[in-house]
Amino acid sequence: MSDLAGDGGPEGGFDRSVAQTLSRGIRVLEVLAETGQPLTAQQIASRLKLSRPIVYRLLKTLEYHQLLGTPTRDGHFELGLGLLSLTRNVKRDLRQTAFPVVRDLAERLGTTAVLGLADGDEVVYVLAVEAELARMAVRSREGARRPMDSTSGLALRMTLPARADDDAELRLARSRGFAARDRVMEYQATAISAPVPDHAGPSRVCVTVLFPTVIADVEEKGPLVMEAARRLAAMVPAGIR
Incomplete structure (x- = not known):
């Protein structure tokens, strides 16, 4: 998936940093959906080739919005039921x-x-x-x-x-x-x-x-x-x- 940060600029009303964060958050959800099993922050970071601190911040934001479930005691993350509330038809x-x-x-x-x-x-x-x-x-x-x-x-x-x-x-x-x-x-x-x-x-x-x-x-x-x-x-x- 291409990074949205390259599709525009601030002069056009498009904040590259926000777009990049959004793109990375979506990619986290995609990785979890594709693997079909809970992953740790380090495992996700390795798949996305991002630093663990960046991925951890993304995970906590997605968890706050219930797009990820509550992490297990051993630090594994998975898709949350909040995704269903975003798409009521699902x-x-x-x-x-x-x-x-x-x-x-x-x-x-x-x-x-x-x-x-x-x-x-x-x-x-x-x-x-x-x-x-x-x-x-x-x-x-x-x-x-x-x-x-x-x-x-x-x-x-x-x-x-x-x-x-x-x-x-x-x-x-x-x-x-x-x-x-x-x-x-x-x-x-x-x-x-x-x-x-x-x-x-x-x-x-x-x-x-x-x-x-x-x-x-x-x-x-x-x-x-x-x-x-x-x-x-x-x-x-x-x-x-």
Whole structure:
């Protein structure tokens, strides 16, 4: 991508320094979009051939405007959900596209189903659907945030490269193809979550079902959640996955 700073000058009402900063900020977003995974400031600086202090200032500005998610504890940055608010059609299309699958899952299991997106060290619920005839349901609002140690976060961590120090719960989730727990937000209840497959790398999207009580047939319901995740993989916009 050419640098916008060369396209005009102050005499024409065009501030080269502002244009260069804007161009560099856009390039940071492009690098993160192309790699499809979180990067450190140094990794971004190396790709853009810029100094780390310059890149770090760009990152903090983009984070302030929510174009980047909150950096992880080890200093990795990724695209933020603020990009969706800039293009309302993308957010609307994501919700409209995913809604039939999430609703079908909720109705089949008679409970609440949610679509989650990774945002830094949290998972944001961007869509929540409650089964129409559910006798009881876990109330989950859109925009709610859950930590990465939640069931939804566990589903996303399943797609990270395996490590020698992975705990037994993570290894079990990988072997099953879904994550499941009998505790939801400090209550005795069941959550089952599956990552939406992403061929480019670790998943940033998951679908989760929430039951208001502890259920005994997790092994039968888990594959239904996985099936919904596979259906969503062909529907979720590439820039989000």
